[in-house]
Amino acid sequence: MAETKAPVERPLSPHLSIYRWPLPMAMSIAHRITGAGLYFGTLLVAWWLIAAASGPNPYATMAGFMSSFFGRLILFGYTWALLHHMLGGIRHLIWDTGHGFTQSEREWLSLATLVGSITLTLILWVLGYFAIMGGTH
Amino acid sequence: MAVGKMSTPLARVRGLGAARSGTTHFWLQRLTAVANVPLTIAFVVILVSLLGRNHAAAAQILGSPLVAIIMLLFIISITTHMRLGMQVIIEDYVHEEPARMILIMANIFFSFAVALASAYGILKLSFGVFGV
Numbered sequence: 001m002a003e004t005k006a007p008v009e010r011p012l013s014p015h016l017s018i019y020r021w022p023l024p025m026a027m028s029i030a031h032r033i034t035g036a037g038l039y040f041g042t043l044l045v046a047w048w049l050i051a052a053a054s055g056p057n058p059y060a061t062m063a064g065f066m067s068s069f070f071g072r073l074i075l076f077g078y079t080w081a082l083l084h085h086m087l088g089g090i091r092h093l094i095w096d097t098g099h100g101f102t103q104s105e106r107e108w109l110s111l112a113t114l115v116g117s118i119t120l121t122l123i124l125w126v127l128g129y130f131a132i133m134g135g136t137h
Numbered sequence: 138m139a140v141g142k143m144s145t146p147l148a149r150v151r152g153l154g155a156a157r158s159g160t161t162h163f164w165l166q167r168l169t170a171v172a173n174v175p176l177t178i179a180f181v182v183i184l185v186s187l188l189g190r191n192h193a194a195a196a197q198i199l200g201s202p203l204v205a206i207i208m209l210l211f212i213i214s215i216t217t218h219m220r221l222g223m224q225v226i227i228e229d230y231v232h233e234e235p236a237r238m239i240l241i242m243a244n245i246f247f248s249f250a251v252a253l254a255s256a257y258g259i260l261k262l263s264f265g266v267f268g269v
Contacts, residue, residue, distance in 0.1 A: 036226060039219045042251045045212075049258030053265070059192040082158050086177050090171050096167065124181065132189035 010015045027110040031088040034081040079124055084117035162221055169218035176211040183208065183263035212255045220248035 021024070051062040057075045065071045094100045101107055153159045154181045183204055187195045198204055223244045 032226065035219070035222050038215075039223055042215065042219065042255075046251050046258070047253040049199070049208075049255045049262075051258075052199055053258040053261035056192040059265065061196065082177060082181070086174060090174065092168070093170060124185065128185055128188050131185055 021116070022107075024106045024110040025090075027088060027113050030114075031085060031092075034085040036093045037077070037081045038085055041081065044074070044078065050110070076121070076125065080117055080121045083124075084113065087113045087116050087120075141266045165217065166221045169214045169221070172210070172214040173218055176207065176214050179207045180211045195258075198261050199259065200265070202263070205259050205263040208259050209256060212252055212259070216252035216255075220245060231254070 027043070047062060051058040066075060091113055094109070100106065151159075183198075187198060199208065224241055227237065227240045229242060231240055256267070
């Protein structure tokens with residue numbers, strides 16, 4: 001019988017942690033995570049609509065929370081998640097047609113998802129601040 | 138084939154076999170994905186246009202026919218899409234029963250509750266506020 005000794009560290013089967021992270025893989029994982037985030041983000045949409053339907057005070061409570069630092073942080077994350085999931089979804093729809101599967105196309109599409117979602121998020125927030133400064137009415 | 142002598146004419150027409158479901162999930166997921174693109178863009182435009190407005194103005198815009206109908210379509214499409222998406226996530230990661238079935242049920246309850254709550258808000262605004 002063999003003496004008890006430290007078990008040899010060897011991978012049983014290759015899994016996510018074994019691979020380096022190419023961009024398409026990272027974007028695939030981001031697509032699922034943003035989707036899950038948006039799932040719970042719909043609570044904010046429901047809260048917003050119910051508050052608007054309930055009157056000025058509930059609406060002011062919601063608007064107050066949303067304009068707080070924590071609220072803005074959530075809203076900023078929601079904006080990025082929404083746009084990233086939308087662009088990632090368009091990428092998947094392109095893939096559904098059988099196009100965009102070469103090495104360079106996969107890299108390019110994944111990069112476009114990331115750069116596009118960040119760019120659009122920043123543009124939207126600049127627009128949002130302009131909309132607010134345009135006058136409260 | 139197995140779908141033949143032993144199956145009813147209705148089952149044969151449905152063509153779903155023992156799995157009891159065909160491409161419905163995939164199709165509905167992609168259908169709502171396509172719908173979500175223009176609806177999400179419209180939702181973002183509506184949201185930005187309401188920033189900084191007080192309740193009366195926001196309620197009137199949200200309750201106006203075009204905005205309300207777009208918002209209803211958006212809510213129906215995204216809650217259907219998220220229900221299907223979350224079900225896949227649950228099926229991927231939760232294999233033990235009854236946790237799997239409980240989560241799948243909770244997912245459906247949650248999705249419909251969010252959909253109905255949101256739709257209620259939109260309809261209440263629409264039917265409660267008259268245009269100027």
